[in-house]
Amino acid sequence: MKPLFIALDMETKKEAIDFLDQFEEKRPAVKVGMELFYGNGPGVVQTLKERGHPVFLDLKCHDIPKTVERTMRTLASFGVDLVTLQASGGKAMMEAAKEGLMKGALSGQEPPKCVAVTALTSTSQRQWNEELLMEGDLKDGVFHFTDLALQAGLDGVVCSVQEVEGLRKRFGETVYTVTPGIRMAGSDAHDQKRAATPAQARVAGSNAIVVGRGITQSDRPVEIYEKIYNEWMGKIAWVNK
Template sequence: MNNHNPIIALDFATKAEVLHFLEPFNEKLFVKVGMELYFQEGPSIVTDLKERGHDVFLDLKLHDIPNTVKSAMKGLASLGADVVNVHAAGGLRMMESAIEGLEAGTPAGRTRPLIIGVTQLTSTSEQQMQEEQNIQTSLHDSVLHYAAISKQAGLDGVVCSVLEAASIKNECGHEFLRVTPGIRLNEGQGHDQIRIATPEVARLEGSSLIVVGRAITQSNHAVETYHLVKQQWEGY
């Protein structure tokens, strides 16, 4: 996968809504299928999007005992998604098991999907993390810690906010992916995200890939908005 386009979060409930949204686009896209869509439509939504030529980030954030995650990843590997993820909080052994499952389930002749670890959700504030997760450190240090153990486990990168991207790049290297959601245009709203940034700031701060949802999917001119995001992301 060499697609560094903005990833569009397909935050829809049904395949019909997805197809209606995608209809005006006349180009290969990089899209994200999350829990809402996957749980409503099942694995076929991934295979259908791949058959239409799009790259797919399957965002299910697996977090369970190592053997369960290994078995789940073995099944997901056959769908053809380009990127999958787990919660880094599941621990080193769980993440290693996830890779084992992906490698076992990837059909012969294919490259296994990239796998990234979710650090702290971009909807999480430092106060919330400390009070509800009882992690008594800074949010920034928590994210860096999760990034470090994700790299140790052999993952290809992490999901983080733009605010931590540069530090992770410095600590884990350029090739270790920093996938950053919470991307908004200047006039966009934060919605339920707290740690947000514009595409331009994400580029300057060292994000590898950006995920953009409602700024595009709820736009009255989705194709034009997508290309505006893409222009800011690419710096022209």
């Protein structure tokens, strides 16, 4: 799985479906975050899966291990492809999440991939040190959280493109990296502090990229999606081909 996930950061299911209808028969991979999920419930995921979209359910779970285990059991039953939790919840919590996903997976299907959020791409080095009171270089923190996630049996992490090469050197090619903060060269970075282009993500070795406003707020979303995806893959192709 090497997708470009479109972040559906919208308030209603209708907005999301109306947006995706512009892609006609194409079924790009999508990310459902807290805004869309909390406002509309599991039904939005069911609708997207019925339409044939790969779904990344990005709820960034963070709680005591038992609560996360039960939550992941439920999320797995939705048939989604990828889920997230916060690496800062610790190894025991991540192990419980993995257990919940295994228990909740639909019959005959693999459990969703699970990746741990290391440091948000909106987080700067200054915020890391001064606001979060995390010592040292932000990249070292990402590497530490990745080590914990892999020890817990997770598939990989959410990180910025800037950390991917270092992760490959430390942990090999098997760690699955999801990289938000993707922008075309010269475009508005919005609130992202550690952004990168699709080509930079490809060269670094990202397994999946996430793009939201760059596509969803464009007046030519399908054209922009194709442009970003072509740069990401280094060829003309669609996610589901």
